[in-house]
Amino acid sequence: MSILEAVNVKKIYKNxxxxxxxxALSNINFSVEAGxxxxxxxxxxxxxxxxxxxxxxxDTPTSGEIYLEDKNFSNIKEKERAxxxxxxxxxxxxxxxxxxxxxxxxxxxxxxxxxxxxYKTMQEKLQPLAASLGIDSLLKKFPYEVxxxxxxxxxxxxxxxxxxKLLLADEPTGALDSKASVKLLNQFEKINQDGQTIxxxxxxxxxxxxxxxxxxxxxxxxxxxxYKGNSTKDxxxxxxxxxxxxxxxGGEDNE
Amino acid sequence: xxxxxxxxxxxxxxxxxxxIYLPYLLTVIGSILFYYILTSLGxxxxxxxxxxxxxxxxxxxxxxxxxxxxxxxxxxxxxxxxFYANSFVLKHQKKQLGLYxxxxxxxxxxxxxxxxxxxxLFSIGLLVALFxxxxxxxxxLVLLFQIxxxxxxxxxxxxxxxxxxxxxxxxxxxxxxxxxGVFSILRTKDIxxxxxxxKGEREPKNRFLLAIAGxxxxxxxxxxxxxxxxxxxxxxxxFPAALCVILGTYALFTAGSIAILKLLKKNKKYYYSxxxxxxxxxxxxxxxxxxxxxxxxCILSAAAIVVISAGVCLYSNGNRSIAQQFPRAVQYSxxxxxxxxxxxxxxxxxxxxxxxxxxxMVCIHYGNMLGELKGNTxxxxxxxxINLESFxxxxxxxxxxxxxxxxxxxxxxxxxxxLYDSDDxxxxxxxxxKDTTYRVKDTANKECLSYISNYSMxxxxxxxxxxxxxxxxxxxxxxxxxxxAFDGGITYLGFDMNDSVKDVKAFATAYSDALTAQNIANDxxxxxxxxxxxxxxxxxxxxxxxxxxxxxxxxxxxxxxxxQISEGYEDRERFLIMQKVxxxxxxxxxxxxxxVMLLFLLPLIxxxxxxxxxxxxxxxxxxLVMIVHMPTFIASVAIxxxxxxxxxxxxxxxxxxxxxxxxxx
Numbered sequence: 001m002s003i004l005e006a007v008n009v010k011k012i013y014k015n016x017x018x019x020x021x022x023x024a025l026s027n028i029n030f031s032v033e034a035g036x037x038x039x040x041x042x043x044x045x046x047x048x049x050x051x052x053x054x055x056x057x058x059d060t061p062t063s064g065e066i067y068l069e070d071k072n073f074s075n076i077k078e079k080e081r082a083x084x085x086x087x088x089x090x091x092x093x094x095x096x097x098x099x100x101x102x103x104x105x106x107x108x109x110x111x112x113x114x115x116x117x118x119y120k121t122m123q124e125k126l127q128p129l130a131a132s133l134g135i136d137s138l139l140k141k142f143p144y145e146v147x148x149x150x151x152x153x154x155x156x157x158x159x160x161x162x163x164x165k166l167l168l169a170d171e172p173t174g175a176l177d178s179k180a181s182v183k184l185l186n187q188f189e190k191i192n193q194d195g196q197t198i199x200x201x202x203x204x205x206x207x208x209x210x211x212x213x214x215x216x217x218x219x220x221x222x223x224x225x226x227y228k229g230n231s232t233k234d235x236x237x238x239x240x241x242x243x244x245x246x247x248x249x250g251g252e253d254n255e
Numbered sequence: 256x257x258x259x260x261x262x263x264x265x266x267x268x269x270x271x272x273x274x275i276y277l278p279y280l281l282t283v284i285g286s287i288l289f290y291y292i293l294t295s296l297g298x299x300x301x302x303x304x305x306x307x308x309x310x311x312x313x314x315x316x317x318x319x320x321x322x323x324x325x326x327x328x329x330x331x332x333x334x335x336x337x338f339y340a341n342s343f344v345l346k347h348q349k350k351q352l353g354l355y356x357x358x359x360x361x362x363x364x365x366x367x368x369x370x371x372x373x374x375x376l377f378s379i380g381l382l383v384a385l386f387x388x389x390x391x392x393x394x395x396l397v398l399l400f401q402i403x404x405x406x407x408x409x410x411x412x413x414x415x416x417x418x419x420x421x422x423x424x425x426x427x428x429x430x431x432x433x434x435x436g437v438f439s440i441l442r443t444k445d446i447x448x449x450x451x452x453x454k455g456e457r458e459p460k461n462r463f464l465l466a467i468a469g470x471x472x473x474x475x476x477x478x479x480x481x482x483x484x485x486x487x488x489x490x491x492x493x494f495p496a497a498l499c500v501i502l503g504t505y506a507l508f509t510a511g512s513i514a515i516l517k518l519l520k521k522n523k524k525y526y527y528s529x530x531x532x533x534x535x536x537x538x539x540x541x542x543x544x545x546x547x548x549x550x551x552x553c554i555l556s557a558a559a560i561v562v563i564s565a566g567v568c569l570y571s572n573g574n575r576s577i578a579q580q581f582p583r584a585v586q587y588s589x590x591x592x593x594x595x596x597x598x599x600x601x602x603x604x605x606x607x608x609x610x611x612x613x614x615x616m617v618c619i620h621y622g623n624m625l626g627e628l629k630g631n632t633x634x635x636x637x638x639x640x641i642n643l644e645s646f647x648x649x650x651x652x653x654x655x656x657x658x659x660x661x662x663x664x665x666x667x668x669x670x671x672x673x674l675y676d677s678d679d680x681x682x683x684x685x686x687x688x689k690d691t692t693y694r695v696k697d698t699a700n701k702e703c704l705s706y707i708s709n710y711s712m713x714x715x716x717x718x719x720x721x722x723x724x725x726x727x728x729x730x731x732x733x734x735x736x737x738x739x740a741f742d743g744g745i746t747y748l749g750f751d752m753n754d755s756v757k758d759v760k761a762f763a764t765a766y767s768d769a770l771t772a773q774n775i776a777n778d779x780x781x782x783x784x785x786x787x788x789x790x791x792x793x794x795x796x797x798x799x800x801x802x803x804x805x806x807x808x809x810x811x812x813x814x815x816x817x818x819q820i821s822e823g824y825e826d827r828e829r830f831l832i833m834q835k836v837x838x839x840x841x842x843x844x845x846x847x848x849x850x851v852m853l854l855f856l857l858p859l860i861x862x863x864x865x866x867x868x869x870x871x872x873x874x875x876x877x878x879l880v881m882i883v884h885m886p887t888f889i890a891s892v893a894i895x896x897x898x899x900x901x902x903x904x905x906x907x908x909x910x911x912x913x914x915x916x917x918x919x920x
Contacts, residue, residue: 058835082839097832101458101536111837113532119523142458158836 003197004032004055004166009064011050024050026220028064032166032199037192039211040201041240046217048201052170055199057085069165086111090159090167094174096151098143098158104150105130105139108157115162125161133157133187149180156187160196167191169200173207185210205244209236218247261364265371268351274913275347276376278816279340283380284387285809286333287425289802291388292395293326295417301396301408312405313784314791321792325799329806334428336810339551341432343817345439348372352440362440369436377429385421389413402570403794404786459543461517462510469506476500480872485678486714487643489875496872500865501554508553508857509546513539533833533846541822541854548818549858552811556862556903559807560895561869565877566800567891569793576881577789581782582706583617583749585763590776592620592743601773602750605766611758616750619660621707622651622732623745625715631683645680648715650707651744652699653728657721660703667723673699678716686720688731707747714879756783793880808899812906819910823917830918847918855907863896 009028014021024047032038042048053059055066057073066073068088076084091097098107105126112122130136133153138146143154152172159167169188173181181204189210192198200211208214210233216224224247226239269276296302302315310316352365393411400407476499479492516539520526526535542549589598595618606613627634628645652660654667665673672686672693684695699719708717722728732744752759763779770777830843838846870892874883 079839079841082834082837082842086837091835093835097835099829099832101540101829106532106536109527110532113527114529114837114842116529119527122527 002031003034003036003069004199005067006030006051006055007065007067009051009054009061009066011047011054011059012062023220025054025061028217028220028222030215030222030225032197034197035192035195037188037198037210037212038200039208039214040199040217041203041205041208041214041244042217042223043203047220048203048217049170051217052168052199052201055166056089056091056168057081083115086115087162088165090162090164092152092155092159092167092169092172094171096143096148096155096175098151098154100143103140103142104135104146104154107143107154108139108161110158111162126157129157129161132190147180148176149183152176152180152184153187156184156191160191165197167196167198169198169202171202171204172200173202173204178206181206205237205240208240209233214240214243216243216247223247261367261371264355265368265375268348268368268372269376272347272351274820275344278813279344280376280380282336282340282809282813283377284384286329286337286806287380287384287421288388288391289329289806289809290326290333290424291384291417291421292391293322293329293799293802294420295388295392295414296396296399297322297326298416299396299414301412311408312403312787312791314788317788318403318791318795321795321799325803328799329803330424332803332806332810334431336813337428337432338435339810340813340817341435343821345436346821348436349440349443365440366437369440370433373429373433373436377425377432381422381425385418388421389418399794399798402798403790405790459513459539461514463514465506465510466514469503469511471503472499473503473507476503477868480868483872483875485644485716486875486879487716489872490714490879493872493876500557500868504553504861504865505547505550508542508550508861512542512546512857516542533838534850537829537846537850538853541850544825545818545822545854548814549854552814553858553861553865555807555811555814556858556899557865557869559804559811560862560866560892560899561873562800562807563804563899564866564888564892564895565873566797566804567895568883568888569800569877569881570797571891572881572884572887573789573793575884575887577782577786579705579882581780581785583615584751584759584782585613585766586706586747586749586780586782587767587770588778588780589746589748589770590743591774593746593773593775595620595746597773597775598746598748598770601769602766605762605769609758609762609765611752611754611762613750613752617706617747618749619652619703619707619747620656620744621703621747622728623707623709624649624651624732626688628680631681631685632687635689643714644678644716646715647676647680647718648709649718649720650704651728651731652703652719652721653725654721654723657699657703661700663700665697665721667696667721669723670694671696671723673697673719673721675699675701675704675719676716677701677718680716681718706749707745759783808902811903815903815906816910816913819914820917823914827918844915847915851911851914859900859903863900866892866896 006028009025010023011025012021012023028047028051040048040051050059054061057066057076060074098104099110102110108126108130109122112125126139127136130139133156135150135153135157138150138154143151146154152175156172159169172188173184176184185207188198188200192212198211200207202208209228212228214226214228215222216226218224224243226236226243228236231239297319298305299319301311303310303319348369352368355365355368356362392414397407476496479496479499483489483492516535519531520535520539525531598618599616602613602616624635626647626649627636627642628647633649654665654673657663657673658665667673670691670693672695674681674686674695675698681695686693686695699721701719704717704719720731722731728744752762754762760781760783763781767777767779826847830847833843834840870889874885874888877883877888
């Protein structure tokens, strides 16, 4: 069953006077099956972040539709959008976006508090999640007291605590050192194996080879895609690299 | 390096950070303007000519002293506020300067930029303030004369001595601010220069002891204020009480608020609910950063409310107070114990000569002495150190005179007296004087005191003693030391006249001369003179109160503005994150609103509470100079509170818009 579907998504940015137009996304079509781990790759300026913002309901497409479990995003009113996001989507950002004024625990609990979950239920959800992410001993600390990797794992916990249908990650390893990156990506794989659908935007090949499928975006369209299938990480790494090289050389071949 | 570059950098800095510098500039202009106006009125030949030592009206010299004191006070406050405003600007400046530092400037270059910025800002401020000051000078003078019930002088003038004093003191402030800026730059590391805007992320510590100290201090201050029951007590306890309240306010705002918030946070059920979660931790950080600013606002507002309403009360209560202190238009204190018949006879003659008439004549013969009360023994000697509370100002009346005045028919046995004791200092019902024990038969009617009591003695408690006969009266007076002139007692004579001030004056002098011709020593008090003096003094105080109140208000406005702006910049990031995590704009706005409203109301409510508690002690202190009519005083405090809240609210609305603009940018 496809959990997320993008149909003919187009996004045009206009400047204030409206004379100059920039087409960020020209025609995006793809779908994500439940339980998939999809990486979206592309160069800077290829429209990755625009796409993710649209998938996250933070931005609206100029035309085209996004379906989450057959529910059309564009039909959701502005008022309900925040609640929709809270209940259905989880986010992990490059720069963590943790609130300095909250402890890690409170940062993680924030979405639950906003949807009015009783405190007991919150704790029941928090403990196993924190333990699985290895941050259970840090819960009373503040973001400025922990490392980047620990911050990002906190952000992952915050994204997962609502049991979202879809986890969206925007360059989650962008601000991490290589060791922390690997640890985080392994965690993503583990979560994915437990059944969590993940869509991750990245330009790191290292990160992308943890995914079960990689979509390549170029000039506002889905240019190419690679399935991991049964290949090993090294083979996947090689395949992605090849695809990127051919994209850069402007090659037309589709394998 | 090119010399012009500093000027250009300073200029761009000023232009780019308009939002930060404009209110600073306005504060500079405002404080210079207030100082200039008070100084210019204080040294003004239209009021008091220093060279010829001539007063324009009775009391003008006192008025000038009050105005000069006012200008000194305004200067001190302006100094504090400009430093405070400067700290906001400096925080902002540092980031910019840090960038220049990274780009390769040396510290001395930064100092030059700071110097240029400060000098140009103060020069602009000074020019604008003096421009308005010179124009407003005359207008304010006319206003002042209006308040004083005097006719304003004509002619335009430029007060050079006020201008030069303003120039000098502004230069001094600017110099101090430059020195402070230089020190702060020399002390900070480059990396901190860049980051100086991003500080204070740690959760505030819980300082229970300070919070408790705050409660105790506030309690002591409030206790003093509420329990004051005499001028004397008010004057001795006012400053300690005010100090306790100020310190208590600081302690409670800084530590108390955090203690309460932390306590609420500990209650998991309360904390982890949608309504409280964000607000509670938001408040915790806001209080950490703003506690001092909020206490400043609170104390300033309380001071402004008290000062303005005391001024309003003094002024609006003036006529009533004068009427009570001087119940008749013309009053005499007459020595030599002439009979009432003699006095009236001479009065009739003078009246006939002047073709005038008088009415409501009051004549009382009384004795006045001081003494020290020890237990229930009254000692006639004046000790070297006077304890005001056991040192009554004593008025003596014979029973005959008392009954005549009150149209009563009291009787007293031997060694019996009637006593009125204003401060209840005699705890027993007997009074021992010169080895004789007098029994206090009853409380005396105090009405005659309004004629005979000396208002300059208002600090002392008052005794009215009615003695059975002339012998006792004399024995009391004869044994008192130091007031030999009043040995035989004094006669009060007062009457009203319906003629022009000039005629009344001429008549009063003529009568006094006629008495003197008969060897009757006397002293005139004219109500019209006292009115002049009253309005000159208290009209002046009222004026200074209003100007200082306005200055406090300007400073409060400035603090609120800077608070909102600096918070706006800090909150922006947090709200962006919350939006990403799944908070709708509406929810965010609600959460901001509730926090901001609370922060807005907290100092205002505390200030009004302080002012309300201060009512009692301030009224007591005011009764040193006037008879305070409590309903008038309460009404003036209430009106000032309402007006103040309205102005505060408007300012708040305007600055809030600025805040939302920044947050939603």
